Amino acid sequence: MSRLPVVLSGGLARIDGPLLFLRRTAAAGYNEAVEVVGDDGRTRLGRVAAVDEERIVVELLESTTNLALATTRVRLMGEPLKLAVGPGMVGRTFNGVGKPIDGGPPVAAVEARRVDGLAIKPVARVAPSEFIETGITAIDLLDSLVRGQKLPIFSGGGLPHDRIAIDLLRHARLPAAGDDREGEGFAVCFAGIGIPHATAERFRRAMEASGGAARTTLFLNLASDPPAQRLLAPRVALTAAEYLAFTEHRHVLVILTDMTNYCEALREVSAGHGEIPARKGYPGYLYSDLASLYERAGRIRGVAGSITQLPILTMPGDDMSHPIPDLTGYITEGQIVLDRDLARRGLYPPVKVLPSLSRLMKDGTGDSFTHPDHPALATQLYASYARAVQARVLASVVGEEGVSEVDRAYLRFGDHFEREVVAQEGPRTLAESMTAGWAALRLLPREELHRLSGEQIAAHVGGDREVGK
Amino acid sequence: MSTARVTWVGGPVVRARPEAPFAMREAVRVGDLGLLGEVVRLEAGEIVVQVYEETTGLAPGATVEGSGAPLAVRLSPGLLGGTFDGLLRPLHLGDDPFVRPGAPAGATPPLAFTPTVRPGERLVAGHPFGEVAVGGRTVPALAPPRVAGEVVRVAAARAYQDDATVCTVRADAGDEVEVSLAHPWPVREPRPVAARLVADAPLITGQRIIDTFLPVARGASAAIPGGFGTGKTVMLESLAKGCDADVIVYVGCGERGNELAGLLAELPELEDPQSGRPLMERSVIIANTSNMPVAAREASIYTGVTVAEYFRDMGLSVAVMADSTSRWAEALREVSGRLGELPGEAGYPAYLSSRLADFYERAARVRTLAGTEGSVTLLGAVSPPSGDMEEPVVVHTRRYVRAVWVLDTERAHARFYPAIHPLTSYSEEAERLAPWWQAHGQPHWEQVRTRMLTLLEEERRLARMARILGAEALPPAQRLILVEARLVNEALLRQSAFSPVDGRCPPARQAAMVRVVARFLDLAEEALECGVEPETITALESYRRLLRMGEEVVGEAAFATLEEAVEQDFTRLGCPAGHGGGGEGGR
DSSP states (O other): OOOOOEEEESOEEEEETTEEEEEOOSOOOTTOEEEEEOTTOOEEEEEEEEEESSEEEEEESSOOTTOOTTTOEEEEOSSOOEEEEOGGGTTOEEETTSOBOSSOOOOOOSEEEETTOOOBOGGGBOOOOSEEBOSOHIIIIISOEETTOBOOEEEOTTSTHHHHHHHHHHHOBOGGGTTOTTSTTEEEEEEEEEEOHHHHHHHHHHHHHTTGGGTEEEEEEETTSOHHHHHHHHHHHHHHHHIIIIISOOEEEEEEEOHHHHHHHHHHHHHHTTOOBOGGGOBTTHHHHHHHHHTTOBOBTTOOOEEEEEEEEEOGGGOTTSHHHHHHHHHSSEEEEEOHHHHHTTOSSOEEEEEEEETTGGGTSSTTTSOTTHHHHHHHHHHHHHHHHHHHHHHHHHOGGGSOHHHHHHHHHHHHIIIIIIOOSSOOOHHHHHHHHHHHHTTSOGGGOTTSOHHHIIIIIOSOOOOOO | OOEEEEEEEETTEEEEEESSOOOTTEEEEETTTTEEEEEEEEETTEEEEEESSOOTTOOTTOEEEEEEEESEEEEOGGGTTOEEOTTSOBSSSSSOOBOOSSOOOOOOOOEEEEEOOOTTSEEOTTOEEEEEEETTEEEEEEOOTTOOEEEEEEOOSEEEOTTSEEEEEEETTSOEEEEESOEEEETTSOOOOSEEEOOOSBOOOSOHIIIIISOOBTTOEEEEEOOTTSOHHHHHHHHHHHSOOSEEEEEEESOOHHHHHHHHHHTTTSBOTTTOSBGGGGEEEEEEOTTSOHHHHHHHHHHHHHHHHHHHTTTOEEEEEEETHHHHHHHHHHHHHHTTOOBOGGGOBTTHHHHHHHHHTTOEEEEOTTSOEEEEEEEEEEOOGGGOTTSHHHHHHHHHOSEEOOBOHHHHHTTOSSOBOTTTOEETTHHHHHHHHHTTTOTTHHHHHHHHHHHHHHHHHHHHHHHHHOGGGSOHHHHHHHHHHHHIIIIIIOOOTTOTTTSSOOHHHHHHHHHHHHHHHHHHHHHHHTTOOHHHHHTSHHHHHHHTHHHHOOSHHHHHHHHHHHHHHHHHTTOOTTSSTTSTTOO
């Protein structure tokens, strides 16, 4: 139900924050795109936020500075906001609204896609499966990422999430595609949302240095850009990703960082609309809004290609119960949590294993995807580490000497596990990660390994190491 | 039909100027695409419509068309095996992979109908007039609950579209009513029944922690509150796959698309433990994922329970899984916010509690209008923000359900699934269901259950002490309690949802497992009396075998062997069974 674009000039009655109030002299539909041109000749993007018989309320996604009531021209696009996409996007750098900022020419468009996307019917989805190797043991071995999944990283201010993002950008690959690491099959769409200049520069350099240009597309929304644009940046990146996945049939990994900046912008815009806030001033629809982004991960039946999401967010005050991580965790298929204590001890990546989880791990690991004993190994490491953490609490009260022989074995295991399994120098293949995992289990008495079968123990852990006898 | 003109659009709420009267809660169609909506407020000269679909592109001047009836769904035997949106529109038909506003395309296949009434006979409201074959079984074709009279014509046995007239009835008032295999029913109105019955048999779920420890009755309701990552969805999916209801209505309300896709891929592959047919044939999936329109999420819960009542009226036992009622409550809050209503607790509207009551009260075991017995069991997941069990949705839900299965974050972090906490959870049904278990393999069910729960309670107390003093510092009797509690936890409460052997644990297997564990506990306590150290008991080979019993022991014979091994292990400890209990009889 699209209409032809119409230009209105001089109908502007009021500008209030990001909102423009226009007299309705032409037809306009709710949520349709608007271009606003001021005296300075710059074009700003907006959308119809509400419309009644007398007036049109336009929400501007960019700065209203320099706009005047008399001289502002408004173009009603007659259709929702779209992004022109084409194969030339790969290797390029764009801003948060999808304009090139690398000095190159505009992208030759093969189609225009709605930036809001459309919900995939649950029946048309293919359940995610097949393993993606990230090179990070804490993810690959313990909380595996699966094609079509959305797995966020819960970080905090000052934690090395940027370094993790860069490592992912460089090393993530599809083991199924085997040797074509740089091949056509895999692509990365990276959206920096409200990130500082220095960080943006770091990502740009990382893309160039790693030769990732053949597979990477950057969307950079800087901290200095208007907040309303942050709402667009992840949608633009996802629209590009959907094109690459569902039209060009590539397996796309979308990294969104930092989602906390996105939510802050949403709160700011919502307050600007005068909406009733729910928890901590965030709008009541924060869950639905986040879902409209995260749910764009997935695979479609009969279509090659997939979208896998790794959103990164910083938990305000390291609080996992804050609405942003909380609602994210309710939508995503698991989470990888970073830990300040591990980071302080110089361990990288500082993944806090116990609260981390990949819900879809079972669909991408084991027999047909990785290694038959991979799931059992991960479960055993989890159980043993949980016990080691308990033993630590005990040891901190009664002293290491006061705990039982078995608990002391757990203490040794816990330290080793953090230093040698979770922490790592360079990227590891899954096989290397598994070797590290089996080695850690050898520190424990054999009869403590309840989550392994006798055969698994015999094959990987080896002979009896009875403790305390 | 009355019409109105749109005057204001701002998201899913639309205002319009009526040209003829509209009724409150009347279903309407909005704009060229015929977007489905409902009148939620009436004023002189204005109606406010909540639209259940995306309103992008909608402009002032668009028409609003009234339907003259409240929001209703079309109920048909053909729903079985299908996947629908929150308003019961099929998602499984057509090739378009995306949800688009407007009526979805696609035709349902015809249904094989056999009449069971003849012209001249009297058709009573809610009684069957024929039979329909769907998904490998025969279900009655029911007259709508308000249609009764003398059968004038009835169609011959063959396949019909579910909207074709197959029976004509002369109502008592004299006018002729055409009856098809499908009939509409308003979603917010419970379907009438002849009588409500006492719910005195359990819904067998195949989950030990539920069936044996925290049972729910057929026709009752239960809530599953849990923070994210505690396994709510896996739990509900296991129940959908494993429980012994005749029909499953699974409502994915504001949840993940990928999970539903997983369920949809799995159900056709799995076998119904009772009929041997694919599980999908007994299932109706209502999918309104988190990125589908919010307002329809609000309706989806009612849609689900209405479908359940429809199959209940056929004399079937139906279980509804609603994942998650919190998303439904949030939709309620969002729509309420857009209407500018005064917010109550945590921004939820003040009527949250009564809406929850309306929903859970629709759980019932009944005698249907047709005289058969049917039931609707409601199982609702609750997703409290930051796992807070004091928040409004959890608190109000607790008031209306008979069992609460609290999912525990600590257990989930240790990958202990199902993460239902045996102590903070409860079931008010235990007493009423005891006779059933007594007749089904657990003669001492109540005592054993109480004993094990007491053991876990004591362990909770001791674990706190052990954390301060170290377990070694406890006397042997208390150390034994820790050992015993671990056995109950690991051997009975732990159950892998994905295990082909243990994923669904039938009552007989549950009884066998409980029996061997209870026997071990008896013998361990006797051995302790003889002076055997708890550490000697944990070193027994049969202890380790019990811990892994869920995965490794299958079949009656294997349990008998295991029981024998337990007896032998303790005999070898030198304190023969039956000689230690008396105190003086021991050493």
